[in-house]
Amino acid sequence: MELDPSTSAPRALYLHFPFCAHRCHYCDFSVKRASAPPIDVWLDRIETEIDWWFELGDWATPAPLETVFLGGGTPSLLGAVGLKALGERLQRRFVIDPNATEWTAEANPASFDADVGSAWREAGVTRLSLGVQALDDAVLQWLGRLHDRRTARSAIAAARAAGFDRFNVDLIFGLPDEVRRDFVRELEELLELDVPHVSLYGLTVEPRTPLAQWIRAGRIDSPSEERYSAEYRLLAARLRAAGYDHYEVSNFAKPGQQCRHNWFYWNRSPYLGVGPSAHGFLPPYRTWNVFRWDRYERALRENLGPVDGWERIGDEEASLEEIWLGLRTTEGVRRPELGGRAHHERVERWEREGWVEQRNDRWVATVEGWLRMDSLVAELAGER
Ligand code: SF4
Numbered sequence: 001m002e003l004d005p006s007t008s009a010p011r012a013l014y015l016h017f018p019f020c021a022h023r024c025h026y027c028d029f030s031v032k033r034a035s036a037p038p039i040d041v042w043l044d045r046i047e048t049e050i051d052w053w054f055e056l057g058d059w060a061t062p063a064p065l066e067t068v069f070l071g072g073g074t075p076s077l078l079g080a081v082g083l084k085a086l087g088e089r090l091q092r093r094f095v096i097d098p099n100a101t102e103w104t105a106e107a108n109p110a111s112f113d114a115d116v117g118s119a120w121r122e123a124g125v126t127r128l129s130l131g132v133q134a135l136d137d138a139v140l141q142w143l144g145r146l147h148d149r150r151t152a153r154s155a156i157a158a159a160r161a162a163g164f165d166r167f168n169v170d171l172i173f174g175l176p177d178e179v180r181r182d183f184v185r186e187l188e189e190l191l192e193l194d195v196p197h198v199s200l201y202g203l204t205v206e207p208r209t210p211l212a213q214w215i216r217a218g219r220i221d222s223p224s225e226e227r228y229s230a231e232y233r234l235l236a237a238r239l240r241a242a243g244y245d246h247y248e249v250s251n252f253a254k255p256g257q258q259c260r261h262n263w264f265y266w267n268r269s270p271y272l273g274v275g276p277s278a279h280g281f282l283p284p285y286r287t288w289n290v291f292r293w294d295r296y297e298r299a300l301r302e303n304l305g306p307v308d309g310w311e312r313i314g315d316e317e318a319s320l321e322e323i324w325l326g327l328r329t330t331e332g333v334r335r336p337e338l339g340g341r342a343h344h345e346r347v348e349r350w351e352r353e354g355w356v357e358q359r360n361d362r363w364v365a366t367v368e369g370w371l372r373m374d375s376l377v378a379e380l381a382g383e384r
Contacts (some may be wrong), residue, residue, distance in 0.1 A: 003310050005056060005282035009063035013094065013266040015046065015086075017072040021111070025144035030277030031073055036217045038272055039082040042275075043301040045241045047089045047275050049289075052305055054093060057282070064095040067261035068103040069200070071129075080119030087123040090299035098124050102260045104168075106131060109147040109155035127259070128159050128167040129199070131295035143172065144210070149376060156193055168197040173235060174228035175203055178220050188274045190240050198259040200235060200250040202228055209316030225263075229371055236367045249370040250331045263286050264323045268318070274306070284318070285310045318381025324377040327356075332364030346379060 018030050019037035034216075054061060055186065066092070078086065083105070091094055096103060105120060112130070119129075132152045134140050140148055147155070159167045171190065175181055190198070203223055205212050214220045236246055244252035248266065251259065264271045264279075273280035273289065276296035280287040286309040290296040301307060313321065326333040335344075347363055349355045353367035355376065375382040 003056065003077070003079055003285060003287070003307065003316060004046065006014065007057070009054070009057065009094075010270035010280075010282065011066040012261060012269065012271035013065055013090075013232070014261075014271060014273045014275075014280070015070045016231045016273070016278045016289075017042065017070060017075040017078065018296075019077055019250050020074045020108075020145065021070070021077065022146050022331065023140070025210040026203060026206070028209055029073070029143075031291065032293050034077075037077050039078060039085075039266035041297065043085055043089055045297055046086070046274055047092070049306045052091075052273070052300075053272060061093050062091070062095045063093065064097070065101050067264065068096065068101060070103070070105040070125075072106055073107050074108045074131075075274055076116060076288040079111075080116055081124075083116075083125065084123045091351060098126060100380045102126055102131055102166075104261055106147075110145075111186075112155050112158060113307060114119065114158040114161040120347060126164075126166060130155050130159065130167060130169050132169045133172040133201070134187045136181065139175070139179060139181050139186075142175075143299045153193070156195060163323050165340050166196060168199050168259065169193075169195045170199050170201055171235075172201045172203055172232070173231040174223050176220055176223045177227060183254045183365055184234070187235065187238055189236065196243065196254045197259065198239060198252045200232070200252075200350045202232065202250075203246060204352050232371055233367060235287060246330070246367075249365075249373060266329050266331075268325060278306075286313060286314045320381060326372075327363070327365045327373065327376070329371070330364060332356075332359065332362040336359050344382065350376065 012067075016030065018032055020031045021033070021035045023031060024031055053059070070086075075083075087096065087380045101124070103125045105125045106129045107116070108131045117128070132155070133143060133145060135149050135152060137148045156169065169190065173183065175280045205215060205222060215222050240246055244254060245258070246252050247258055248262065251262065253259070263269070268281065268283075270282055271280055272282070275289065276293045277291045278289045278290055288308055289306045290299055290308045296306060323333050347356060348368065351358065354366060355372060356363045356365050365373065
């Protein structure tokens with residue numbers, strides 16, 4: 001089967017920058033450790049990949065973008081010069097209009113300051129996502145992060161000083177009991193900082209990480225489900241009470257601060273994923289790139305293309321995706337889209353349990369439903 005992407009270029013672009021100065025203890029992302037990343041090589045390969053997609057899709061150039069998301073890795077290692085060069089290369093194929101395109105770039109507090117922020121704004125970045133994760137030195141050290149609490153606070157101040165009124169702070173939760181984290185204190189400090197957007201990351205133990213090794217060696221217990229649930233409920237309650245819209249299972253925004261890019265994922269709109277391990281959706285195909293930087297870099301250099309695999313999404317899978325992605329957000333799922341009688345009976349049972357509620361003609365998950373999202377989706381999938 002040939003990969004035959006849709007006839008027009010997607011209006012959302014995800015870019016993966018796969019370098020970090022240090023690997024955090026829980027991380028299994030596509031990351032290569034490098035304090036001085038090969039930025040020019042990355043830029044060349046990204047450009048080659050974009051050309052490859054435009055040729056494969058026979059897409060018209062330049063294609064307007066509604067959103068760009070530069071993730072990683074640690075994109076702040078690009079600095080001012082690398083980001084500016086990236087913007088120039090993207091402009092060869094795309095139209096990025098700072099007044100219309102939402103361009104989010106991730107930054108780690110250890111490599112971000114107001115000078116970098118100002119340069120990024122000039123280059124077209126309109127929104128930041130800061131990898132804060134915690135506001136406690138001992139917790140940050142346990143996670144293997146390079147920054148401390150003071151640096152995290154400085155990065156938030158630097159984002160504001162550089163003129164970013166749209167930015168996100170990532171916060172991790174569900175750490176093992178042994179960490180003895182004072183989660184309430186950190187949450188109250190975050191609320192005082194009054195940031196515009198918060199994304200949660202519930203800790204998961206990935207097999208090839210130092211964290212998994214510590215657990216296997218008996219040095220630490222696995223994170224408990226009770227703590228995970230308690231912290232999630234607390235976060236939802238406190239952030240909602242502080243005026244945040246809990247608009248997706250893991251995302252909270254002050255008014256007007258939702259991330260537009262993520263809606264492309266949740267609404268099943270087409271998006272292009274570029275860089276090692278990047279995923280894309282070019283209906284009806286879901287695509288994923290070669291995971292490791294070294295292999296990706298060689299594949300592009302040898303004109304072999306970036307893609308490791310793809311899947312054609314049939315009607316049945318598409319409607320299941322619509323349901324589970326819809327249930328992740330406050331948009332929910334339109335009742336008629338749920339399909340057969342068995343589905344409706346199941347969802348009515350969820351309503352009796354308090355896991356979903358009806359809003360107009362839609363089913364929308366509650367906080368308790370979001371806590372059980374994986375098992376609810378598995379139930380629906382098993383029924384089909
Ligand atoms: S900074 Fe992020 S991507 Fe880099 S190692 Fe840590 S968790 Fe992974």
